[in-house]
Amino acid sequence: MYGLTHYILTLPYIYIVQVYNSEDRFAGYKGVRDITIKKGPSGLGIMIIEGRHTEAGRGIFVSDLQEGSAAEQGGLQIGDMLLAVNRDSLLNCSYDAAAAKLKQTEGVVVLTVCTPNLKEPGDESPGAPATPGAG
Numbered sequence: 026m027y028g029l030t031h032y033i034l035t036l037p038y039i040y041i042v043q044v045y046n047s048e049d050r051f052a053g054y055k056g057v058r059d060i061t062i063k064k065g066p067s068g069l070g071i072m073i074i075e076g077r078h079t080e081a082g083r084g085i086f087v088s089d090l091q092e093g094s095a096a097e098q099g100g101l102q103i104g105d106m107l108l109a110v111n112r113d114s115l116l117n118c119s120y121d122a123a124a125a126k127l128k129q130t131e132g133v134v135v136l137t138v139c140t141p142n143l144k145e146p147g148d149e150s151p152g153a154p155a156t157p158g159a160g
Contacts, residue, residue: 051108055080056140062095064134069127070094071101075120078106078141085115085123087138101138109137 051057062069070091077083085107090097107115110126111134118126 050114051137051139054106054108054139054141057108058100058138060096060099060101060136060138062099062101062134062136064130064132065095067091067094069130069134070096071127073107073120073123073127075123080141083117084108085118085120096136101136102140104140104142105138106141107136107138109135111135112137 071087071094072089073085074088075084076086078086087096087101087103087105087107090101090103107123109115110123110130113126115123115126
């Protein structure tokens with residue numbers, strides 16, 4: 026009717042970027058933090074074990090730290106639960122899968138960890154012993 030043979034609609038490109046926020050992703054865990062360390066020639070200096078924590082559940086935990094290692098200096102502690110390696114989740118990972126992910130890392134490594142045994146205000150009832158067997 027109007028002599029219009031075609032119509033071109035130009036729209037701008039829309040990019041959707043998912044922002045990673047470890048606090049949201051791991052909100053149910055105590056003491057979540059990122060530890061950034063540089064992997065040395067002898068590795069990260071950590072030993073891991075697959076286990077189960079009463080509150081945190083099944084996961085990969087730090088069982089030992091090499092004295093003076095970058096991991097120790099970065100604040101990693103025995104008993105910490107590894108939640109992710111370079112933003113790659115370790116939740117529901119087997120020991121073998123977690124060990125492989127840790128071995129594949131190079132250079133600067135970001136470990137997302139939590140401290141399941143962290144005592145937060147109000148965790149203990151008044152007058153309760155501070156350590157097992159104390160009393």
